[in-house]
Amino acid sequence: NAGVMQNPRHLVRRRGQEARLRCSPMKGHSHVYWYRQLPEEGLKFMVYLQKENIIDESGMPKERFSAEFPKEGPSILRIQQVVRGDSAAYFCASSGQGGASNQPQHFGDGTRLSIL
């Protein structure tokens, strides 16, 4: 199965710790998108990356959150000094061609982050 892989599926952190979420896009895809979903809420766009570049980070909080997609290896969403409000499901999606919205996006099954 060459789908989008996210790990871990579940992550528990205490307030103040760091959370690292990983996403390996579908084989051959070089565009990655991160979304956040709260219960009963829609998916909220956070950031769009291509290999080694951030294309659009308009949905990502300016503080404590960062994202990267290195030349080799998975994309990482990093949350520093986590707070209870960071508890959510974080989804990653990938696409094979340029343009965030005129191509289908293929999603992973998410990382459920819980902050104690």
Added chain:
Amino acid sequence: SQKIEQNSEALNIQEGKTATLTCNYTNYSPAYLQWYRQDPGRGPVFLLLIRENEKEKRKERLKVTFDTTLKQSLFHITASQPADSATYLCALAFSGNTPLVFGKGTRLSVIA
């Protein structure tokens, strides 16, 4: 401000009937509209994409319409089956390079 509304949080229909889900938007002129299916504990799965200059798109038992005058998209599942039970999300974008904006979804239950 821009707003996307999906007609209801939940929709129950009898097996074999046609399910119709609505996605309304305001203060938008989207270039693209996409529909996704999401099962509990899973990521969304792409179903259909329709462009602003297309009125209708079909795929097997699925049909999507896009009315830019009414600012509305309708998503139809014909001959619905219990396996169609899921949450369906619509998503809009201004252009190919702007992020997708998702609605909250409609939870469809098909009763046997």
